[in-house]
Amino acid sequence: MSAPPDLYGRRPTDRMWKFAARAISAYEVATRFMRSEPPVRPVKGLSMKLVVRKTKAEAEDVVSLTMSKEDWSPLPTWQPGCHIDLRLPSGIERQYSLCGDPEDRWTYRIAVRKLGAGSREVHALREGDTVTVRGPRNAFPFIDVPRYLFIAGGIGITPILPMVKAAQDKDWHLVYCGRSRASMPFLDEIAELDPARVWIRPDTEFGVPVSGKELLTWALPNTHVYCCGPAPMIAGVRVDRATGLHYERFSPPPIVDGRPFEVELRRAGIVLRVPADRTALDVIRDAVPAVPYSCRQGFCGTCSTKVVGGDEMRICVSRGHGRIVLDM
Template sequence: MSGPPDLYGRRQKDRLWTFAARVVSAFEAATRRLAGDEPPSRPVVSLSTALVVREVNTEAEDVVSLTLSAPDWSPLPAWQPGCHVDLVLPSGTQRQYSLCGDPEDRSTYRIAVRRLGTGSREVHALGEGDVVTVRGPRNAFPFIQAPRYLFVAGGIGITPILPMVKAVRDKDWHLVYCGRTRESMPFLGELADLDPARVWIRPDSEFGVPVSGKELLTWALPDTHVYCCGPPGMIAGVRVDRRARLHFERFSPPPIVGGTPFEIELSRTGTVLAVPADRTALDVVSGAVPGVGYSCRQGFCGTCALKVLGGDVRHHDRVLTDDERRERMAICVSRGNGRIVLDL
């Protein structure tokens, strides 16, 4: 059977067709192996193109927005609320950012970035006229039709939520938007144009304490779909409640729960690395081999996937197919049982 429709009435693919597509994919892969060809790497996204920075605007303390377009202003691929793009910076650093502009405007994309680390500092150094490579858009935070919505955003987590709120103005919805101070919270001006009875701006500085999970879910009735994007503590506070349907997106890696230690052998040097129970393979490998590619750190982009030459892998990604998992491992989330050998 088809899954629930998205915001635009499109249904998920029928399972039979999905199964058939996987059979065809497996047959093609087997044909390539018999011919002696190396299986091609899984493309991370469907589009890679150079875009021009048209505008850079300060949206809050340490937050800037970038408006991007094609050099000739030709239409960009369509997107839905919840979509993100991979931004490849001039240094080669790759990071993912939610689209927070208007999906009806095919001439530009808009992203907003808080200055936190190396990648974001490079974004903040960009100016009008600079060129960056963009891959996508893709959607790891799908927005579906529902009788009512509760949107919960923390700080820069407002970026994927903002287009969702604007898309359902004529429906039953509420927004809880939290942050340290008003000055640190981007897009308050745009939210001021929405129904004030449905928007609760909740800075910690005005209440003395961080928001609680119970406060976040004030408007969550049993048939409410909750869309949440924010820091791990906020998501954890919302997840303890089971009254509503929860959809969430993190902008930091998920905590490791129930991890066990294992070892990684790097085949090209014979180096053996110990991965503790509370760290990821990506953390350990990137410390030993600087320059290892990664992006989302959550298992849905495939950038960090490496070829596995031996060992038992416990896969936790959301991007590799079953065939690909026989040969590759997303080292940001997947773990080994005992020792695994990577082609690195």
């Protein structure tokens, strides 16, 4: 059985993409200190039980879920760029962008590509099932400007789609990439937009992955660029765009200038060495597979762990010096 595709719909056998990803990631490591990452902010929110009202296959290995309260009472308002924390019946918690209509006060819609345990559980949900939702919250704010360029890769269309629909009275363009049209969700809704402002760019129709320069074809100096997709695509855009760039990644950021340290799990009675190129979470998961985590980017707080004699540590992103003693 072949391995599942990545967020961009690619299979591990795509050697050309692997080579491009390594080259772009190396460049990103060299330039990251000159360009700031989006701030990491802790998030909290109200939990509520929602009922799955509709499931729909949107593309290969992509399903959308439409959810509402049991009594159909109004849901908290949201803006383009917002996401929710979805706690599944197994206890797994994951973050997903809202991709419906912000004016619809009664339902939330998300879309999920099948990748890991959490997404497989989402794909197994059926109409009538209940999930717990926290939020919505916005880590990818959509600001009001005269001109936009939207760039989406694969499932990265989910936060971008509501932004595009909200920008219809502005000067805007959309570049939407993916491995193939069959892997790209919501093409039917995008077909309803002005075709002169939309470029659908599947790799299968061009032979190679898109470059950062191609993605920025419509980016004039005063254009604000909103980008969401695989890390290599974002890295390529960042190489060629230093200002007016807003982006959201669906995978952990690369470790830059990491230094090795040790974590002592006090209750487990073990000491683990965290190398320079791995996170504490990655190393701890090898020894304690059930350790909770979710976003792996430092904002959801699921992996927050008490430091003995100190504050909490978000083990997915935080690093230490010498030895850190955790209450685990």
